[in-house]
Amino acid sequence: MKFTHDVIVIGGGAAGLTAAGGVALFGLKAVLVEGHKMGGECLNNGCVPSKALITAAKRAAEARVPTKHGVTLAEPKVDWRGVHEHIHDAIAHIEHHDSVETFEGMGVEVIKGWATVTGKHSVEVDGRTLRAPRIVIATGSKPAVPPIEGLDGVPYLTNENLFDLTEQPANLVIIGGGVIGMEMAQAFRRLGTHVTVINPGPLMGRDDPDSVAVVRGVMEEEGVRFVDGKVARVEGNAGAIRAHVTLSGGGSETVDGSHLLVAVGRKANASGFGLEDVGVAIGRNGIETDKRRRTSVKSIYAIGDCRDGPRLTHVSGYEGSNVALEIVTGLPTKVDYTALPWVTFTEPEIAQIGLTEKDAREQHGEKITVVRQEFSENERATAEGSTLGHMKMVLKGKKVLGVSIVGKNAGELLLPFTQTITGKSSTFALGSAIISYPTRSEISKAAAFAAWEPTVFGSLPKKYAALVAKMRRMMN
Structure with a gap:
């Protein structure tokens, strides 16, 4: 087979950018295929906009404590247009790092289009056939949508459209008490939105409960309301959403809001790329891989959110660099999450x-x-x-x-x-x-x-110290 490239990377988020850029910087021929926005979820609707929103909210929270350390601040006035502008300014300021021009400057060929894997060494993009010894799938993830009765009939938010709001929600109902749900609950509450978080189990279940209890206490003091239960049904329309909740302790409750945010986790983008047709195994939580991030078709890797494993931006970057190093050197590089932060x-x-x-x-x-x-x-x-x-x-x-x-x-x-x-x-x-x-x-x-x-300071060191002191006294 005649190859057009040394590696084909599908997906221009943190994982794919790191893999393609790393291979290209070693002088090999890399092509990156991206069908949507360069930078992926983290830049466009994840880490960057959420931290920008949190920063604005923190400024408001500081001003709500009128006098502290002998300094008095004025009551904050929240201008949502200014908050929205700050969020998108942050994205615009960072996006050049992930731009087509930046990666072309590294030597990566960037193709904007949708890719289909047609073989263990081949990919089709808008009628063009690419061939390489190695293919890297880095197609990321999307918000998980739970099977709640009525959800498909009401307008709801996810992290993909939350940061495009041009008006501040008056009363935000959040389904999900994980990282996204908790961060956004506190941020919107600090900016003046009434917030209710509905979660069926422990909040932030993968974290230490003692730590989570401290944060929940702070958020409750700030006015975030927590409802421990599972949403059975939702109804309503724009500006008036009602959630029917089955409470964890028994009974039921209705929760009303102007906006509904679904934040129950992420789902791998694994289907629609032809992977199943070429024999790549896909499990319930994403593409199945070994510790080298090879799929069941060993010439095809899967890195970042699209595979079964931890979904964090720094994990995506780590796996991208690992796979790039393996492709460049020919030596195996296994992931190690013993010290995953x-x-x-x-x-x-x-x-x-x-x-x-x-x-x-x-x-x-x-x-x-x-x-x-x-x-x-x-x-x-x-x-x-x-x-x-x-x-x-x-x-x-x-x-x-x-x-x-x-x-x-x-x-x-x-x-x-x-x-x-x-x-x-x-x-x-x-x-x-x-x-x-x-x-x-x-x-x-x-x-x-x-x-x-x-x-x-145990018994042996104490005995040793006593012996040294005794000898010193004898010598003097």
Whole structure:
């Protein structure tokens, strides 16, 4: 077979851009096919617009505390047109990083069109046939839509159209208490929208319950209403939506709102690309892959949200770089999520890396110990008047299995634990490090030191110290 390229990448989101760009920078011939917007979900209707909205909401929240630290602020006035403009300015400012021109400058051929995989080495795009030894599927995901009676007959929002609203919702009902649901609930409430979150199970189920409880408490104080139950049916029209809820504790309730946001997770974009016809196995949660992200057809990879696995932008970038390296070098590169971090950008933030306490106990039982440090004991947090939250370090012996943090800027504190969990550093090294004062990072040192405190100040070190002191007295 005569090949037109060294690799064909389908999808111009974080995963596909990283894979195509990485291969091209090594001088190989890469083609990237994108049927919609460059930058994918993260740039256009995910990470970037949501964090821009959260930033605007945080500014409003700060002003709603009239006097703090001896400083008085005026009551905030929210101009939704200005908020909308800020969101789309953020997208516009960043999108050149992911543009066609940028990647063509790297040496990637970019084709705007819809791709169909026609063989283990071939792809059709608008009547053109591309051939390469390797094909990379990076088609991302879309909002999951639950089978709720009446949902298809009412107008509802997802993250794909939420940020295009030109008028602020007066009363927002959110179905789903995961990351998107919680972040958007707090943001809209801080901007003045009445918000109700309906969720059938634990909020943010993959995070540490102690951390989630802190955030739920803050959001309830700010006026977000939580209804623990499952939506059985919805009805209404634009501006007047009603959700009928079966409550978790028994009974039922109706919840009314002007707008409805469905935020129950993501569904892989795996169908419609001809993959099934060439033998690529697709499971309930996406394209099935091995640890090298090869599909059942070994010349075809699947990376990012389209495959069965964690759906995070930094995961997509990691897998894109792994696959690019494997294609360039010919050497296998396996994914390792032992130290996978994620952050929910509520206020306070929830940050997690590795195993939660619950997961660790399920895997290792009584061998687990937990070190907990409170931000109320952190001097920078005290100086800022923002002491809510804590850090939990989960250990098996002295090995860190996971860290859960809830507090201001919690996500910024995860970095050292990417090293300790993978064994590239240690809790002893972290506990003895020199940390700038006063910083919130000192809580990481405090937790690491606490893990070693029983050993460092145990009976043997005490006996040794006594012996040294005795010998010193004898010598003098």
